[in-house]
Amino acid sequence: MAKVIINDIPVEALNDASILDAAKEVDIFIPTLCHLDLESFNIEHRTGSCRVCMVEVELGGRSKMMPACCTPVQDGMKIKTNTPEIIQIRRTVLELLLSDHPFDCLICAKSLDCELQALARQFGIDHLTYTGERSSYPRDTSSNAINRDLDKCIMCRRCETACNEIQTVKVLTGYKRGFMAVVAPPEMKPLNDTNCVFCGQCVNVCPTGALTEINYINPVWKAINDPTKKVIVQTAPAVRVGIGEEFNIPENESATGKLVAGLRRLGFDAVFDTDFSADLTIMEEGHELINRINKNENLPILTSCCPGWVNFMEYQFPDLLHIPSTCKSPQQMFGAIAKSYYAEKIGVSPKDLIVVSIMPCLAKKYEAAKPEFINNGVPDVDYVLSTRELAKMFKEAGINIAKLKDEDYDNPLGESTGAGVIFGASGGVLEAALRTVSEVISKTELKDVNFVEVRGLEGIKEATVKIGELDVKVAVTSGLGNARKILEKIRSGEAKYHAIEIMACPGGCINGGGQPYIHGDTTKLERRMKMIYTEDERKVIRKSHDNPYIQKLYKEFLGEPGSKKSHELLHTHYHKKREK
Amino acid sequence: MSEVTEYKKILPEELYRKLDSFVEDLGIDSKDPRKKGYLIQVLHKAQSLFGYLPEEVQKFVARKLGVCHSEVSGVISFYNFFTTLPKGKVNISICMGTACFVRGSEKVLKEFENFLHIKSGGVTSDGKFSLDVLRCVGACGLAPVVMVGDRVYGNVNPKMVGDIMTDCIKLANSMEENK
Ligand code: SF4
Ligand code: SF4
Ligand code: SF4
Ligand code: FES
Numbered sequence: 001m002a003k004v005i006i007n008d009i010p011v012e013a014l015n016d017a018s019i020l021d022a023a024k025e026v027d028i029f030i031p032t033l034c035h036l037d038l039e040s041f042n043i044e045h046r047t048g049s050c051r052v053c054m055v056e057v058e059l060g061g062r063s064k065m066m067p068a069c070c071t072p073v074q075d076g077m078k079i080k081t082n083t084p085e086i087i088q089i090r091r092t093v094l095e096l097l098l099s100d101h102p103f104d105c106l107i108c109a110k111s112l113d114c115e116l117q118a119l120a121r122q123f124g125i126d127h128l129t130y131t132g133e134r135s136s137y138p139r140d141t142s143s144n145a146i147n148r149d150l151d152k153c154i155m156c157r158r159c160e161t162a163c164n165e166i167q168t169v170k171v172l173t174g175y176k177r178g179f180m181a182v183v184a185p186p187e188m189k190p191l192n193d194t195n196c197v198f199c200g201q202c203v204n205v206c207p208t209g210a211l212t213e214i215n216y217i218n219p220v221w222k223a224i225n226d227p228t229k230k231v232i233v234q235t236a237p238a239v240r241v242g243i244g245e246e247f248n249i250p251e252n253e254s255a256t257g258k259l260v261a262g263l264r265r266l267g268f269d270a271v272f273d274t275d276f277s278a279d280l281t282i283m284e285e286g287h288e289l290i291n292r293i294n295k296n297e298n299l300p301i302l303t304s305c306c307p308g309w310v311n312f313m314e315y316q317f318p319d320l321l322h323i324p325s326t327c328k329s330p331q332q333m334f335g336a337i338a339k340s341y342y343a344e345k346i347g348v349s350p351k352d353l354i355v356v357s358i359m360p361c362l363a364k365k366y367e368a369a370k371p372e373f374i375n376n377g378v379p380d381v382d383y384v385l386s387t388r389e390l391a392k393m394f395k396e397a398g399i400n401i402a403k404l405k406d407e408d409y410d411n412p413l414g415e416s417t418g419a420g421v422i423f424g425a426s427g428g429v430l431e432a433a434l435r436t437v438s439e440v441i442s443k444t445e446l447k448d449v450n451f452v453e454v455r456g457l458e459g460i461k462e463a464t465v466k467i468g469e470l471d472v473k474v475a476v477t478s479g480l481g482n483a484r485k486i487l488e489k490i491r492s493g494e495a496k497y498h499a500i501e502i503m504a505c506p507g508g509c510i511n512g513g514g515q516p517y518i519h520g521d522t523t524k525l526e527r528r529m530k531m532i533y534t535e536d537e538r539k540v541i542r543k544s545h546d547n548p549y550i551q552k553l554y555k556e557f558l559g560e561p562g563s564k565k566s567h568e569l570l571h572t573h574y575h576k577k578r579e580k
Numbered sequence: 581m582s583e584v585t586e587y588k589k590i591l592p593e594e595l596y597r598k599l600d601s602f603v604e605d606l607g608i609d610s611k612d613p614r615k616k617g618y619l620i621q622v623l624h625k626a627q628s629l630f631g632y633l634p635e636e637v638q639k640f641v642a643r644k645l646g647v648c649h650s651e652v653s654g655v656i657s658f659y660n661f662f663t664t665l666p667k668g669k670v671n672i673s674i675c676m677g678t679a680c681f682v683r684g685s686e687k688v689l690k691e692f693e694n695f696l697h698i699k700s701g702g703v704t705s706d707g708k709f710s711l712d713v714l715r716c717v718g719a720c721g722l723a724p725v726v727m728v729g730d731r732v733y734g735n736v737n738p739k740m741v742g743d744i745m746t747d748c749i750k751l752a753n754s755m756e757e758n759k
Contacts, residue, residue: 164650173654186653187635187664 200513257406275420308504335380386514677716
């Protein structure tokens with residue numbers, strides 16, 4: 001323990017704590033910009049590059065200005081955090097940052113969610129002290145997922161930590177030096193020409209508008225208002241536990257019914273649920289797992305719901321492409337069923353049926369546009385909006401969903417079980433599969449549908465579940481760095497499992513690249529996760545195979561899980577991708 | 581040697597072999613956490629072999645040292661010494677050291693840029709000429725200084741650029757003939 005004094009308040013801090021940590025102990029607020037502490041994941045990014053967090057440190061009779069986020073406490077330090085001199089230094093630092101920053105706030109996608117803007121406001125900056133040359137780069141809109149506008153980059157390098165350390169995709173680097181420096185892929189290549197998997201974790205941590213999503217709000221408005229089209233919408237599980245944050249819906253209140261009501265007010269012809277196709281995924285993937293267990297071959301099975309992860313696997317583990325499930329993601333299954341079964345039911349030609357997805361995810365934008373998911377020019381899913389984009393649409397339309405009365409999803413593609421909704425949190429897909437697979441194999445009803453061992457925000461979770469006579473070994477990973485660890489063990493033969501769930505985003509889709517920004521506050525993720533399991537508990541039916549509309553779909557249309565028709569519509573194949 | 585062929589696109593195999601054995605001779609332990617420390621040394625060697633460090637060479641080095649391509653690219657972009665573009669047959673360097681700078685070397689550079697239609701760091705499309713800037717070459721008495729190969733021009737002003745270029749064209753042509 002180190003004893004220090006901060007603004008005349010004595011504080012005892014752990015020896016490896018930073019001044020910033022110590023100040024937090026006594027509720028002293030030091031502004032930060034480049035620093036990011038993702039506490040629930042034990043990840044701290046401290047490059048010390050911005051110098052917004054300067055404090056005055058007196059030790060051994062000498063006093064110095066030091067950055068609080070990356071200076072460890074030492075016994076006897078006397079620290080001042082808010083003298084007029086310090087405040088002036090911070091203001092100067094901000095003014096210098098602003099001198100090389102475009103003044104696009106009014107037309108910036110990140111406005112009101114930008115950490116630089118918030119600091120400028122906090123320090124009352126109302127004019128430009130320094131002007132001079134500004135760096136200028138072409139915008140990178142090469143992908144259909146991520147918009148890069150490096151003019152707004154402040155070189156905090158948080159995106160590098162997200163991509164290189166957390167995800168281990170490693171496509172970003174500090175490039176060039178001094179005024180010319182940027183954080184970008186090698187040789188400033190457009191993102192689409194790299195191994196980027198479009199998980200959007202870099203977007204989630206970027207403090208400014210340098211990294212945002214590619215926005216599809218306008219084409220969706222157009223489609224809704226096109227009288228020749230029927231426009232339906234699906235909402236992913238994690239959207240309902242994120243959207244409320246944009247409308248100040250109380251933390252423990254479900255936003256699901258309000259989300260549905262809001263979508264109807266936007267003018268969608270039917271409001272459906274990706275949870276339905278999550279149930280369908282369990283039927284198909286469960287069937288695959290049972291087959292593989294019975295034959296005891298090609299194990300472990302890896303889940304394939306997450307396009308970020310699928311992308312990663314195609315680039316980095318091309319030798320393992322035979323083990324993931326061949327199931328499409330729930331988003332794509334929904335599109336495929338909507339444009340066949342549902343279109344037929346309502347007598348609309350697939351080309352006049354527009355499917356819009358609301359996803360917590362940016363990789364889903366990339367996925368929807370993959371050539372294998374487009375039939376004769378008609379994509380299974382036409383437009384993908386992130387949770388954030390949907391919130392903007394609601395606001396544009398003057399809809400405050402917090403004020404709306406709860407409404408229910410439409411049928412038939414809106415009915416789902418608790419197993420469908422937990423897809424939104426890391427561990428959920430596997431738990432949903434276990435609920436179904438154990439009943440099918442053991443032919444007895446589960447006493448307890450809760451497999452709590454696989455829940456939680458930890459990056460790697462393992463469990464052994466008894467199904468009939470068999471000990472089924474499962475693992476759950478989220479965050480691609482963790483996925484890499486497990487996959488390397490599978491490659492070497494060191495680890496043996498029956499099934500593994502893999503999600504690209506740490507914590508699963510609740511922390512997807514399209515969710516409302518958390519600005520480093522991981523307690524928000526804990527709340528989202530809790531809400532997912534609350535939604536599950538509130539459902540009358542909690543096992544996918546008990547969903548009456550799923551049963552009907554098989555009876556009327558698909559036949560059996562794994563049938564020829566299922567394979568045509570609901571399964572896919574993987575490609576080896578060459579490192580770019 | 582499989583990696584050698586995997587990344588070879590246009591540059592000679594022979595040079596890749598040399599680079600490969602250079603790295604092998606360093607005897608880097610793949611588990612050594614400090615193996616990144618060799619990166620600059622290896623890039624130095626690579627540039628001396630190939631003359632420049634295009635993407636195919638960067639990827640070769642990355643694979644060879646077990647680091648990622650983005651990191652290699654970042655290091656190359658950080659140091660002025662490394663270049664990702666081939667130099668022209670005749671390279672023209674303008675000194676931007678303090679003495680040359682205050683005596684107007686920037687104007688000289690501008691004039692060369694206008695003449696060749698390239699920026700500093702660039703190569704003309706026919707591959708004949710390249711232009712770059714140097715830090716002090718230790719001939720401050722002659723400032724501003726321009727170097728073409730090992731020939732030094734002193735007290736250069738923008739009006740002399742035409743004459744220097746005439747020399748350069750002659751030099752390029754004679755190199756062509758000697759081939
Ligand atoms: S989207 Fe993911 S993979 Fe792509 S640059 Fe960002 S963090 Fe890296
Ligand atoms: S792109 Fe964003 S996260 Fe990355 S360095 Fe720039 S400001 Fe930081
Ligand atoms: S974990 Fe979820 S949000 Fe993240 S990339 Fe995968 S599917 Fe998208
Ligand atoms: S927040 Fe401490 S240096 Fe940026």
